[in-house]
Amino acid sequence: EDKVVQSPLSLVVHEGDTVTLNCSYEVTNFRSLLWYKQEKKAPTFLFMLTSSGIEKKSGRLSSILDKKELFSILNITATQTGDSAIYLCAATSGTYKYIFGTGTRLKVLA
Amino acid sequence: NAGVTQTPKFRVLKTGQSMTLLCAQDMNHEYMYWYRQDPGMGLRLIHYSVGEGTTAKGEVPDGYNVSRLKKQNFLLGLESAAPSQTSVYFCASSYSPRGQGALTEQYFGPGTRLTVT
Numbered sequence: 126e127d128k129v130v131q132s133p134l135s136l137v138v139h140e141g142d143t144v145t146l147n148c149s150y151e152v153t154n155f156r157s158l159l160w161y162k163q164e165k166k167a168p169t170f171l172f173m174l175t176s177s178g179i180e181k182k183s184g185r186l187s188s189i190l191d192k193k194e195l196f197s198i199l200n201i202t203a204t205q206t207g208d209s210a211i212y213l214c215a216a217t218s219g220t221y222k223y224i225f226g227t228g229t230r231l232k233v234l235a
Numbered sequence: 236n237a238g239v240t241q242t243p244k245f246r247v248l249k250t251g252q253s254m255t256l257l258c259a260q261d262m263n264h265e266y267m268y269w270y271r272q273d274p275g276m277g278l279r280l281i282h283y284s285v286g287e288g289t290t291a292k293g294e295v296p297d298g299y300n301v302s303r304l305k306k307q308n309f310l311l312g313l314e315s316a317a318p319s320q321t322s323v324y325f326c327a328s329s330y331s332p333r334g335q336g337a338l339t340e341q342y343f344g345p346g347t348r349l350t351v352t
Contacts, residue, residue, distance in 0.1 A: 134275075156337045167325060167343035168278075175337065213277065217338045220331045221266050221285050227277035 127152045129216050131226035139234050142204050146229045148214035149196040158190050158197045161213040163228070168213055171199070204233045237261055241326050241344035248316040248351045256311040256347050258326030266329045267309040268293075268341065269301060271322040278325065284309055316351045323348050 132147045150158065157175045161168035172181045174190035174197060181188050185204075190197045201208055211228040218224060239260045248254055258267065265286050270278040280293030282301040290301045298320060300312045309328075313320060327341040 159340055161340075167345050168341075169343075170340040173340055215278075215341075220338065221283065221329075223268070223280075223329075223338070223341060225270075225278040227275065 127216070127218060127222075127224045129214060129224050129226040131212075131214055131229050133229060134227070135230040135232070137232045137234065138204055140205055142233075143200065143202045144204060144231065146199040146201075146212050146214075146231070147196060148198070148226055150214075150216040150224070151195065152216040152218045152224055154219045155192075156217045156219070159215045159217065159223075160188055160197070160199050161215070163211040163213055164209075171212075201231075204231075206233050206235050209233045239326055239328055239342050239344040241324075241347050243347060244345065245348050246350070248313075248349065250317060250351060252316050253312070253314050254316065254349075255313075256324055256326075256349075258309045258311070258328075258344055259307055260309075260326075260328040260342070261307060262328060262330075262342065263306070264328035264330045264342070265306075266331070266338075267303065268327045268329075269299070269309065269311045270325045270327065271295065271320075272325060272346075273322050281311065281324075316349075318351045321349060321351045 129150045160171040172188045177192040188199045213228045215223045215225045268283045269281040284290045284303040287306040324347045326344040329341045
């Protein structure tokens with residue numbers, strides 16, 4: 126059965142800290158790994174990763190995929206209170222399937 | 236370009252009542268999905284559709300039915316609501332760029348918060 130596991134489940138840090146969120150997957154016919162940020166509404170897209178070892182960056186956020194070890198990490202540097210959210214990762218399988226993890230709840234304290 | 240819209244945004248039902256949630260997308264996406272999200276459970280797939288006129292069961296389909304009569308609309312029905320169906324429901328759409336054999340990211344609607352008493 127396909128599965129995606131995220132860790133930690135929740136995390137509390139102070140502004141300015143750096144955090145690393147983990148996502149491991151066991152998915153047949155794997156195609157890509159996606160990261161989303163969810164505040165009090167719908168998930169918003171952050172990154173899509175398809176190739177191993179190539180880092181994607183957007184401001185203070187970055188992410189990388191390891192297709193050999195079947196995991197991805199999402200790094201957030203110099204965290205701000207606005208980074209407080211649930212971070213979801215999802216693996217795609219085949220041409221229409223997305224498998225989501227349960228998410229990591231991040232709280233950044235001022 | 237509205238993206239993905241959902242109606243209604245909120246609803247309270249009594250046990251046994253029925254209702255339909257409407258999802259509409261204006262991006263000409265082939266694939267549409269209904270998820271429910273409960274605390275600590277992430278997004279769980281209820282039903283999905285890979286094209287107009289086709290639907291399939293997801294991970295948690297019991298108690299729900301769907302229809303996709305038009306490409307842009309995906310309806311989720313609850314025939315006889317139960318308290319266990321209290322949740323936030325998200326619709327999403329995506330497509331697979333021709334020749335790439337892979338999916339884009341999903342585009343999500345704003346969600347419907349449903350309470351069944």
